[in-house]
Amino acid sequence: MGNVEENPDPRVRTWAPVCRAVALLLGPYAEVVLHDPRTDRVLEIWNPMTSRGPGDPSLLGELDDLTPSAHDVYGPYEKLLADGRRLSSVSAVLRDARDAPSAVLCINLDRTPLEQAAAVLSAFGAPTVQRPEPLFEQDWSERVQHVIGTYVRETGRPIERMTRQDRLAVLGRLDEARVFAVRRAAPVVAGALRVSRSTVYGLLAELRAPSARD
Amino acid sequence: MGNVEENPDPRVRTWAPVCRAVALLLGPYAEVVLHDPRTDRVLEIWNPMTSRGPGDPSLLGELDDLTPSAHDVYGPYEKLLADGRRLSSVSAVLRDARDAPSAVLCINLDRTPLEQAAAVLSAFGAPTVQRPEPLFEQDWSERVQHVIGTYVRETGRPIERMTRQDRLAVLGRLDEARVFAVRRAAPVVAGALRVSRSTVYGLLAELRAPSARD
DNA sequence: TCCAGTCTGGACTTACAGTCCAAGCATGGG
DNA sequence: CCCATGCTTGGACTGTAAGTCCAGACTGGA
Numbered sequence: 001m002g003n004v005e006e007n008p009d010p011r012v013r014t015w016a017p018v019c020r021a022v023a024l025l026l027g028p029y030a031e032v033v034l035h036d037p038r039t040d041r042v043l044e045i046w047n048p049m050t051s052r053g054p055g056d057p058s059l060l061g062e063l064d065d066l067t068p069s070a071h072d073v074y075g076p077y078e079k080l081l082a083d084g085r086r087l088s089s090v091s092a093v094l095r096d097a098r099d100a101p102s103a104v105l106c107i108n109l110d111r112t113p114l115e116q117a118a119a120v121l122s123a124f125g126a127p128t129v130q131r132p133e134p135l136f137e138q139d140w141s142e143r144v145q146h147v148i149g150t151y152v153r154e155t156g157r158p159i160e161r162m163t164r165q166d167r168l169a170v171l172g173r174l175d176e177a178r179v180f181a182v183r184r185a186a187p188v189v190a191g192a193l194r195v196s197r198s199t200v201y202g203l204l205a206e207l208r209a210p211s212a213r214d
Numbered sequence: 215m216g217n218v219e220e221n222p223d224p225r226v227r228t229w230a231p232v233c234r235a236v237a238l239l240l241g242p243y244a245e246v247v248l249h250d251p252r253t254d255r256v257l258e259i260w261n262p263m264t265s266r267g268p269g270d271p272s273l274l275g276e277l278d279d280l281t282p283s284a285h286d287v288y289g290p291y292e293k294l295l296a297d298g299r300r301l302s303s304v305s306a307v308l309r310d311a312r313d314a315p316s317a318v319l320c321i322n323l324d325r326t327p328l329e330q331a332a333a334v335l336s337a338f339g340a341p342t343v344q345r346p347e348p349l350f351e352q353d354w355s356e357r358v359q360h361v362i363g364t365y366v367r368e369t370g371r372p373i374e375r376m377t378r379q380d381r382l383a384v385l386g387r388l389d390e391a392r393v394f395a396v397r398r399a400a401p402v403v404a405g406a407l408r409v410s411r412s413t414v415y416g417l418l419a420e421l422r423a424p425s426a427r428d
Numbered sequence: 429t430c431c432a433g434t435c436t437g438g439a440c441t442t443a444c445a446g447t448c449c450a451a452g453c454a455t456g457g458g
Numbered sequence: 459c460c461c462a463t464g465c466t467t468g469g470a471c472t473g474t475a476a477g478t479c480c481a482g483a484c485t486g487g488a
Contacts, residue, residue, distance in 0.1 A: 140395070164465070181354075183397050183476090186445070196467050201446060378434070397445085400476070410436050415477060 011036075011103045012044045015094060022107060023047045029113060035104040037093075043103060049087075049110060086111050140182050144192050147173050159194055164203075167193060171203050180204070225250075225317045226258045229308060236321060237261045243327060249318040251307075257317060263301075263324065300325050354396045358406055361387050373408050378417075381407060385417050394418070 007013060012034060019032045023046035034043040044054050076088045087108045096102040151170050152158060162170075170193065179185050190200045221227060226248060233246045237260035248257040256268050301322045310316040365384050366372060376384075384407065393399050404414045 180445095181397055182395055183444075197445095198447090198468075199466055202466085205447090394476095397475075411476095412437075412478090413435060416435085419478090 007044065009043060011094075011096075015103060015105065016044065019044070019046050019105065026107075026109060029110040031108040031110075033106040033108070035106065037101055037104050049108060140179065140185070141188055141192075143177060144174065144179060144185075144189055147177060147179075148192055159192075162193075167195065167199075168203055168207060171200065172207055175204065175207060221258065223257060225308075225310075229317060229319065230258065233258070233260050233319065240321075240323060243324040245322040245324075247320045247322070249320065251315060251318050263322065354393060354399065355402055357391060358388060358393060358399075358403055361391060361393075362406055373406075376407070381409065381413075382417055382421060385414065386421055389418065389421060 007016070015034055019034060023030060023032045028047065030047060031049040032046040033048075034045070035041070036043050042054055076090050088111050089106060089108045091107075092105045093101050094103040094105055148159070148170055151166070151173070155166065157166060171189070174180070174189060179189065186200055187197055190197045193200070221230070229248055233248060237244060237246045242261065244261060245263040246260040247262075248259070249255070250257050258268050302325050303320060303322045305321075306319045307315050308317045308319055362373070362384055365380070365387070369380065371380060385403070388394070388403060393403065400414055401411055404411045407414070
């Protein structure tokens with residue numbers, strides 16, 4: 001992470017103590033990044049989780065999320081690393097004495113170990129072979145929206161641009177969530193996916209009967 | 215849990231040490247019950263989680279699950295207590311010297327504290343605003359059991375002695391819980407209430423159309 | 429004993445779940 | 459430009475479960 005005290009950039013000298021403190025507090029599972037929003041490059045990085053370093057371009061679109069809100073703090077967002085690690089990410093716009101944006105701070109927390117620990121705990125006294133038969137709630141149609149929304153966010157692909165594979169994946173999740181045990185669910189799902197009822201049943205059949213294993 | 219050493223029932227004297235050991239090992243979160251499968255009653259109980267005691271009927275249908283399998287050990291099953299605690303439950307058929315079934319052992323582990331801990335862990339570094347769904351409910355048939363169980367506890371009236379008013383009340387709660395939005399729910403509820411399908415629909419109609427408000 | 433209220437099994441109707449197919453519509457190769 | 463291929467679609471169809479209805483059985487009380 002370089003010799004910060006000698007870093008020529010005044011912004012780094014200003015913010016480095018905060019960054020180092022956060023990096024220390026959250027141990028090896030948090031990455032702290034200071035971005036230059038004008039050049040879209042990394043100013044400094046602590047506990048890097050990828051191979052990024054100062055001067056590298058600010059991959060990951062960490063700065064893209066900043067436009068819509070009126071505040072200076074954003075998130076937490078969920079990010080997915082290429083190797084499958086799941087990150088919770090917050091960003092903050094840092095301003096200089098004249099109140100002009102001078103840097104952007106990002107903290108990326110790797111939630112994978114926490115989630116593994118949670119899985120160990122909740123598996124204790126194993127809850128049967130039956131998987132957590134996910135719920136149905138008063139308004140199960142919100143669950144449909146949630147599953148689809150999550151998928152769209154993960155892939156960055158809106159419903160209109162989904163491929164057949166996308167639809168198969170989404171329907172797989174919905175089926176696992178036992179959504180189709182609810183009456184009238186299929187037409188609702190079809191509508192949500194902008195697809196006909198026939199297509200839903202066709203894709204579901206394909207999912208449920210991979211018996212054509214030739 | 216009574217003075218086990220003086221318990222006149224030889225089965226209790228035989229199995230008590232095992233039961234006590236398990237109850238001690240799993241601390242306050244596990245209940246150990248010894249059932250008499252012929253009379254369908256509790257022989258002895260350690261760390262009771264409900265108000266059951268020796269001689270009480272073996273509520274909860276802990277013995278119902280035993281028929282279908284060829285082995286003598288069953289589970290873990292998931293059970294829902296009336297107050298919402300979630301149990302992992304295993305049962306074992308205990309046999310005497312002549313290999314005849316003499317008692318049934320049930321161990322019920324309260325998973326709630328573990329799940330709370332798991333929830334704390336997985337909530338750490340909160341993943342966005344999402345997580346509207348309580349990790350409560352499992353599959354809907356357990357919701358049925360839960361509603362009925364709660365009612366039985368509240369009124370102290372077992373299913374067999376319920377009046378028409380009781381059934382109306384229970385069905386009202388189930389209807390509010392949107393249980394009947396799930397396919398195949400009505401027959402299951404009818405079975406759980408020890409009542410015919412016709413009766414369920416009749417009572418439901420009465421509940422839903424009190425329009426004759428004159 | 430009868431009566432009133434309730435429950436029951438079973439026959440029935442309705443509504444939805446799920447299947448099937450001919451035709452439409454993209455996409456891409458020749 | 460045409461055709462071939464693969465996917466989707468609306469609609470017709472079948473099957474299964476949801477819900478209704480009713481004559482008869484059961485129950486407790488007068």
